Amino acid sequence: xxxxxxxxxxxxxxxxxxxxxxxxxxxxxxxxxxxxxxxxxxxxxxxxxxxxxxxxxxxxxxxxxxxxxxxxxxxxxxxxxxxxxxxxxxxxxxxxxxxxxxxxxxxxxxxxxxxxx
Amino acid sequence: xxxxxxxxxxxxxxxxxxxxxxxxxxxxxxxxxxxxxxxxxxxxxxxxxxxxxxxxxxxxxxxxxxxxxxxxxxxxxxxxxxxxxxxxxxxxxxxxxxxxxxxxxxxxxxxxxx
Numbered sequence: 001x002x003x004x005x006x007x008x009x010x011x012x013x014x015x016x017x018x019x020x021x022x023x024x025x026x027x028x029x030x031x032x033x034x035x036x037x038x039x040x041x042x043x044x045x046x047x048x049x050x051x052x053x054x055x056x057x058x059x060x061x062x063x064x065x066x067x068x069x070x071x072x073x074x075x076x077x078x079x080x081x082x083x084x085x086x087x088x089x090x091x092x093x094x095x096x097x098x099x100x101x102x103x104x105x106x107x108x109x110x111x112x113x114x115x116x117x
Numbered sequence: 118x119x120x121x122x123x124x125x126x127x128x129x130x131x132x133x134x135x136x137x138x139x140x141x142x143x144x145x146x147x148x149x150x151x152x153x154x155x156x157x158x159x160x161x162x163x164x165x166x167x168x169x170x171x172x173x174x175x176x177x178x179x180x181x182x183x184x185x186x187x188x189x190x191x192x193x194x195x196x197x198x199x200x201x202x203x204x205x206x207x208x209x210x211x212x213x214x215x216x217x218x219x220x221x222x223x224x225x226x227x228x229x230x231x
Contacts, residue, residue: 033219043224044224045207045225052218091160095219102173105162107152107161109159
């Protein structure tokens with residue numbers, strides 16, 4: 001069975017500094033998607049970044065980038081130039097290939113990021 | 118474009134009461150799902166649907182019912198609420214065959230069962 005593990009329940013970063021959130025996963029599939037979602041205090045789940053497993057190039061979205069290591073099954077999120085608005089819970093998620101039109105998503109337990117002024 | 122709309126945002130129930138969490142999406146997404154979020158446990162799948170008239174159980178289906186009579190709506194019913202169902206509930210959808218793969222979430226519904 002697929003699993004997603006976020007081993008850091010909480011992280012802190014100084015404003016303007018860089019922080020890396022860790023995520024590992026386990027799957028026997030070769031074609032899948034990985035995501036990072038941000039959940040601010042408003043509770044809304046916001047997509048931060050996605051990575052297709054068949055793409056070797058690491059995804060980047062402005063200050064957010066990932067380090068995707070397929071062989072190691074690792075998918076870390078790097079936030080550069082941290083801002084107060086980055087404070088939130090971050091969830092790593094895995095999506096399996098579709099089976100009979102069904103998508104299986106597995107979420108990690110989350111990492112709470114605090115940004116210190 | 119409203120996306121995924123959940124109502125109510127907050128609800129307090131007494132043990133044994135029933136209620137329905139509403140979910141509607143206007144993106145013509147075939148796949149819809151319900152998750153619950155509990156501290157330290159991430160999001161867990163309750164029920165999902167791949168299209169109108171088709172539903173199936175997820176990881177934690179006990180105590181919940183769903184139906185999918187239209188593409189747009191996917192209500193979640195609690196037949197006899199229990200304190201263990203105190204949680205934040207999310208409805209999420211995705212268009213089948215999409216090249217992007219991410220779920221679109223509603224704003225969540227916080228349910229407290231006393």
